[in-house]
Amino acid sequence: MRGVILLLVTLMASSPDVYNVAAFSFVPSRVSTRDDRSLLHNPRRSAPAKSHSILSMKATSPPPYPVRVTVMGGGNFGLALASVVAKRGVPVTLLVRTEEVAEEINENHRHPRYMTDIALPRTVRATANKKTALSDATYIIHAVPVQYTREYLATVKDEIPANVPILSASKGIETSSLGFMADILKECLGEDRSYAFLSGPSFAREICEGVATAVVIASEDLMLADDLAELMAGEDFAVFTSRDVIGVEVGGAVKNVIAIAAGMCEGLGLGTNAMSGLVTRGCGEMRRLGIYLGARPSTISGLSGVGDTFGTCFGPLSRNRQFGYRLGKGETPEEIRASMTEVAEGVDTSIALVKMIKKRCKGYRLDLKYPILFGVAEIIEGNMKPLEGLKGLMNFPTRMENYDERF
Numbered sequence: 001m002r003g004v005i006l007l008l009v010t011l012m013a014s015s016p017d018v019y020n021v022a023a024f025s026f027v028p029s030r031v032s033t034r035d036d037r038s039l040l041h042n043p044r045r046s047a048p049a050k051s052h053s054i055l056s057m058k059a060t061s062p063p064p065y066p067v068r069v070t071v072m073g074g075g076n077f078g079l080a081l082a083s084v085v086a087k088r089g090v091p092v093t094l095l096v097r098t099e100e101v102a103e104e105i106n107e108n109h110r111h112p113r114y115m116t117d118i119a120l121p122r123t124v125r126a127t128a129n130k131k132t133a134l135s136d137a138t139y140i141i142h143a144v145p146v147q148y149t150r151e152y153l154a155t156v157k158d159e160i161p162a163n164v165p166i167l168s169a170s171k172g173i174e175t176s177s178l179g180f181m182a183d184i185l186k187e188c189l190g191e192d193r194s195y196a197f198l199s200g201p202s203f204a205r206e207i208c209e210g211v212a213t214a215v216v217i218a219s220e221d222l223m224l225a226d227d228l229a230e231l232m233a234g235e236d237f238a239v240f241t242s243r244d245v246i247g248v249e250v251g252g253a254v255k256n257v258i259a260i261a262a263g264m265c266e267g268l269g270l271g272t273n274a275m276s277g278l279v280t281r282g283c284g285e286m287r288r289l290g291i292y293l294g295a296r297p298s299t300i301s302g303l304s305g306v307g308d309t310f311g312t313c314f315g316p317l318s319r320n321r322q323f324g325y326r327l328g329k330g331e332t333p334e335e336i337r338a339s340m341t342e343v344a345e346g347v348d349t350s351i352a353l354v355k356m357i358k359k360r361c362k363g364y365r366l367d368l369k370y371p372i373l374f375g376v377a378e379i380i381e382g383n384m385k386p387l388e389g390l391k392g393l394m395n396f397p398t399r400m401e402n403y404d405e406r407f
Contacts, residue, residue, distance in 0.1 A: 067231070070095060070133050072156065073143035074105075074126070076114050076204035076342060077169055081141050083208050084232050086121035094126040095133040095156075102126035113341070118208045134159040139167060139228065145343045146172035146181060153188040165194040165224050167217070171252030172345040173352040178359060180249040194221045196228055197245055199252040199304035201311030203318075207237070214238040216303045218248040240303065247299030250290040254373070255309040256346030257353060258282035260324035261376050262313035264386040267328020278393070279313045282372045289370065292361055320346040327379065328386050350377045 067090050071082045074096040086092045096102050104112045105126035109119045127133050134140065134156065144152045149170060160166075166189065168181045177183065185195050200215035207213050213236065219225040222243055229239035242248060258279060265275045286309070287300045299305060312318045323344040326336045333347065354377040357366055367374040371393055378384040 067091075067138045068093065068136055069139050069141060069231075070137040071141045071143055072133075072152070073145075074101065074111060074114070075143065075145075077202075078141070078143035079111055079114060079118075079120065080202075080204035080207040081143060081169055081198075081232075082124050083121055084234070084237050085141075086123045088231065088234060090123070090231065092121075092124045093133045093137070094124055095130065096126050096128055099128045102128050115205060115208060118205070130156050130159045134164075135161065137161070137164055139165055139231070142166055142168045142170060142181075142185070144170060145345060146170050146174055146184070147343075147345075147348050149181070149184050150174065150176075150188060153185075157189055160189065163193065165196065165221075165228075167196045167198055167228055169198045170345075171199060171249075171256065172349040173253050173356055175348050175352045178352055178356040180246070180253065182245055182249060194224045195219065196221070196224055197248050197252075198228075199248045199308060201303065201308045201315075203311065203315060205317055210236045212236050212238075214240065214303055214307075216240045216242050216248060218242040218245045218299075218304070220245060242299060242302075242304075244296045244299040246293055247290055247295030248304040250293060250295050251286060251300055251302075251305030251308055253345075253349050253353065254282075254286040254289065255305070255312050256320045256344070257350045257373055257376050258286070258309055259312040259318055259320035260327070260344075260346045260350065260380075261372050261390075263318075263321040263324020263326075264328040264376075264379070265324075265390060266321070267325040268387055268390065269328075270390065274390070275313075278372065278390075279309065281393075283309055285370045285373055289357065289361070289373075319344040323347060333380050333382075346376075347380060350380055353377070 069082075069085045069090055070093045071078045071085075072095045074094055078094065082092045082094050094102075094105065096105070101112060104110070105120065105124070109122060109124070110116055111120070137160075140160065142149070166185060168185060170181050173180060174184055177187075179187070181197060182195060185193075196217050196219035198215055198217050200213075202213050202215050215238070217225045217228050217239060218241070219228075220243060222241065225241040225243070229241050233239040261282060262275055262279050265278050283300075283306050286305060287297060290300045290305070291297060312320055315321065319340065319342055323336055323340070323346070327333070336344075337347070350373070354370075354374055357370060357373070361369075363369065375384065375389040375392065379386055379389050
């Protein structure tokens with residue numbers, strides 16, 4: 001098993017656009033990518049001699065300088081990332097909505113609502129006091145769902161210190177602005193701040209249980225991406241870095257919509273052949289859209305694109321897959337939403353995604369370029385039945401598989 005994981009890490013590190021700066025601890029050697037990329041560093045950041053770099057440390061060692069991390073959002077993924085950082089010996093403050101929840105976490109080291117069977121590290125402390133949580137943070141992790149982000153940030157932005165970097169772990173497209181998380185954060189917190197974006201196949205429960213996980217952190221500021229990767233990486237949590245923010249964001253949004261389609265296919269009992277074909281063609285639409293918006297093809301085929309799509313479409317813990325499965329079984333979107341305790345981001349994203357494509361992409365009959373993405377939106381809006389939509393894909397006009405390969 002160790003050999004298999006080592007092979008996977010090696011293969012993932014071979015991408016020219018993704019840097020493996022923090023992989024599993026048993027990888028024989030780790031080479032800093034900082035020296036040969038000095039020209040790419042953001043001039044707004046400190047010089048290398050003053051940088052908060054921890055590239056020379058072991059992944060499980062705490063930083064040699066004071067670091068405090070605040071996680072905004074106490075849902076499943078916020079809890080998971082708080083656990084990841086705390087296990088590295090870094091104090092973590094979890095900003096939750098109520099003091100009752102904070103007291104429960106601080107006394108029993110468990111969230112009273114989410115993953116109640118999983119104990120949090122004792123170095124995770126919770127509070128509902130925004131100033132207490134944010135005033136002395138070195139890094140802030142944002143784990144609030146996309147559709148609630150703008151409203152949430154309006155309540156905390158005055159307490160966030162200037163120049164503190166933000167790592168976003170939220171995926172999707174905002175329905176009101178049709179923007180990705182990078183757009184929302186810059187509009188709410190300013191463009192002068194450094195931002196990074198975490199994505200990849202990473203179910204919260206598996207992270208908390210210590211199951212081997214690999215993610216990518218993308219940022220226009222590669223020094224920030226390096227620092228965050230080294231801060232979070234450990235024996236069971238491999239972190240790669242990238243500068244392709246739009247590619248990581250497109251993959252993180254589109255994969256949830258594809259997962260809803262895959263779940264519908266499963267719910268209708270159409271079999272493995274149909275589901276595999278659907279997911280593959282969905283990845284093709286993801287690639288087409290990503291490249292059009294400026295993403296690198298290698299990012300779409302990496303952890304945040306195809307990798308996260310596989311996990312979300314075939315993993316039993318996927319909320320988006322479960323949502324699609326129940327649609328395929330005949331439930332309505334309203335019935336499913338009412339019974340879910342966690343957000344299935346792909347539902348709102350599917351509607352916003354189609355609107356964004358129509359707004360930003362040029363061309364005639366865009367629904368023929370993105371039939372799966374458009375079809376899921378039609379089904380969620382009640383304009384089409386799941387079986388009708390999937391039959392329509394099977395009756396699609398014959399053409400070359402990669403007819404737009406020139407892109």
